[in-house]
Amino acid sequence: MHEAAIALAVLREAEKLAKSLAAKPKLVEVVVGELQNIDIDVLSEYLRMNLREVMPGVEYRITTEPPVLRCEQCSHEWRLDMSELSPDAREAIHFLPEALHAYVRCPKCGSRDLKVVRGREIRVRVYG
Amino acid sequence: MVNVAESDPRLSGVEYQLSKVEEVIIVVSTKGGVGKSTLTALLGLALAEKGVSTGLLDVDFASPTLHVILGVPARVELEEVMGVKPYKVIDNLYILSPVFFAGETSLPLRGEEDVDALLELFTIGNWEGVNTLVIDTPPGLGDTQLTLFKLLRSVAADKTRVIAVTTPSRLSIKSLERSLPLVEELLHKKPIIVVNMADSFSPRLRVKEYVVAGAIRLDDRLEEAVGSPDKLRMTEAYKDVAAIVDKISRP
Numbered sequence: 001m002h003e004a005a006i007a008l009a010v011l012r013e014a015e016k017l018a019k020s021l022a023a024k025p026k027l028v029e030v031v032v033g034e035l036q037n038i039d040i041d042v043l044s045e046y047l048r049m050n051l052r053e054v055m056p057g058v059e060y061r062i063t064t065e066p067p068v069l070r071c072e073q074c075s076h077e078w079r080l081d082m083s084e085l086s087p088d089a090r091e092a093i094h095f096l097p098e099a100l101h102a103y104v105r106c107p108k109c110g111s112r113d114l115k116v117v118r119g120r121e122i123r124v125r126v127y128g
Numbered sequence: 129m130v131n132v133a134e135s136d137p138r139l140s141g142v143e144y145q146l147s148k149v150e151e152v153i154i155v156v157s158t159k160g161g162v163g164k165s166t167l168t169a170l171l172g173l174a175l176a177e178k179g180v181s182t183g184l185l186d187v188d189f190a191s192p193t194l195h196v197i198l199g200v201p202a203r204v205e206l207e208e209v210m211g212v213k214p215y216k217v218i219d220n221l222y223i224l225s226p227v228f229f230a231g232e233t234s235l236p237l238r239g240e241e242d243v244d245a246l247l248e249l250f251t252i253g254n255w256e257g258v259n260t261l262v263i264d265t266p267p268g269l270g271d272t273q274l275t276l277f278k279l280l281r282s283v284a285a286d287k288t289r290v291i292a293v294t295t296p297s298r299l300s301i302k303s304l305e306r307s308l309p310l311v312e313e314l315l316h317k318k319p320i321i322v323v324n325m326a327d328s329f330s331p332r333l334r335v336k337e338y339v340v341a342g343a344i345r346l347d348d349r350l351e352e353a354v355g356s357p358d359k360l361r362m363t364e365a366y367k368d369v370a371a372i373v374d375k376i377s378r379p
Contacts, residue, residue, distance in 0.1 A: 002252065005211040009141030009251065016140070017133040030137075072238070095212060095252050096229040098189070098245035101236055113236045120244065121136065128131030 002095075003039055006122060007046030011054050013124045018055060023128030028060045033119040034082060035067040037094035067119030071106035077117065078107060141251035143283040145211065149183065151260040151378070152284050154276065156319070157293040158307040159300045160267035163324040164293050166350065168264035169197040170369035171291075173361055175260055176220035178373065183214055183258035186225040187276065188266035189235050189245050195225045199355040202227040211252040218357050224253045239271040246275055269307055277314040285316065289376075292319040294335070296327050305336055320376060326368075342372035 010030055018025040028051065032038055040062055047060050067080040080100075082090060089103035097120050101112050146152065155168045168184060175182040186194040195202065198217050206228060207213040214222035226235070226249065237245060255261055266272055280288045290311060294304040304321070311319050321335050326343035333340055345364050353359035360366055 002208050002211045005141060005145075005252065005254070006137070008144060008210070009137040012140035012144065013135055013137035017135055020133050021131050023131040092229040092231075095206075096226060096245060096248050098235055098237055098241050098248070099226070099230040102230040102233040115238070116241070122138070123134055124137045125132055125134040 003042040004046060006038065007043055007050065010047065010122070010124050011050055014051075014126050015054055017124060017126040018058075021126060021128040025055060025058050025126050025128050027127040028055070028058055029125040029127065030060065030062045031065055031121075031123040031125065032062060033065050033067060033097075033121050035080070035093060035097045035100065035116060035120045036122060037082060037090050040064065065119045068117040069104070069106075070115045070117050071109060071111050072113040072115055073111040074106060074109040076106055076108040080104065080119075136247075138247045138251045139283075142247065142279060145250060145253055145255060146261075146284045148255045149258050149261045149284075150287060152263065152280060152288045153260065154263045154265060154280070154288065154290045155293060156265050156273060156290060156311065157267055157300075158269055158303045159294070162267075162293045162295050162300055163344070164267070165193045165197055165264050166365070167291070167293055167322060167324060167344065167369065168262050169194055170344075170360065170366050171262050171373060172198075172217075172221050172223075173357055173366065174370040174373040175262070176218060177361070177370070178377075179220065181220050181257055181259045182222070183253075183255050183261045184217075184221070184223045185214075185249070185253060185261060185263045186223070186227075187246055187249060187263060187272055189226050189237050189242060189272075190266060191234065192225050192227050194264050195223060195227055197354050197360070198223060198357055200225070202232045204228055209254055210256075211254040213254050213256070214258075221357075222255075222258060224249065242271045243275045246272055247279075250279065269310060274314065277311070281315060288315065288317060290315055290317050290319045291322055291341070292338075293322050293324050295325045296323060296329065296333065301333075301335060308336065308338060322372060341376050342368060344368040344372075
């Protein structure tokens, strides 16, 4: 998912969420799984430029979540170091995180039957 | 009191990306091997020939083949603009496939991951300039199809149509008949039936109360045409699909 597309989706979603809050929105938090391999500075810049127009006076915060994988064959669980992957793999996973199954194997048993326990998704939270 | 609301922004992303297209056609079948991908590719070629800017999306993560039929390599350069622009096959025809990211490797995806991959592909696909999006689905009625139906019903209900494919085989027709009410119930749309690998009796085939939009002849030349849009357009199967496109095209 491209940073501009993410920022747009985050802003649209934050607006919807704000309407469901009982209180006036104060903070938008974006939780970004590192598997998305998103350029946080770029995402932050898009949000900084556009949030004030959509939701004036509301602050934002970006929190990152490191990827943790579990092997579905041998149950080994480990934290994936994205920097160990090739640039091609990182690029592919950036667009389609499930592509990791083509590039990552369990370090214990070599299986590609893996589950992402944490660090895959992007979530938006709006605090009132 | 702390007041907090949380959600997945991809749904807004999907809504935004799909707002760019005028029409969505999903090609489905519960049976495998009935020719969904071939039909999708030929639909794309026929629509493009009519001057309709058409996008093809392959959501078969276990076995994507749409690109193979159209002769598109697994590794292509995609332009990053608000997501990714699909790859141009020929004039008026564009494609987005999971192979562009995973290469020619089967992805061992369990149900939840299938759903995630589907949502992600819809979120990144920038169909700006595309009129009709045709989606090639894997066989069955599982996580991918159920998620797809729900997604389209919530963000593109008015512009979605579904084509259900069968062969003249009694097994295939039985499977189709069983699945049609469920597809209709989930998508709130009456599926259009297309009979592929048809024999001379197929045009008169009845599938319950559903409309059979047309039959595609079994065509020996199709196999050797795989990989070449030019050769595909010379086949009898293509002519049959072009006739179906004329029949189902919106005025």
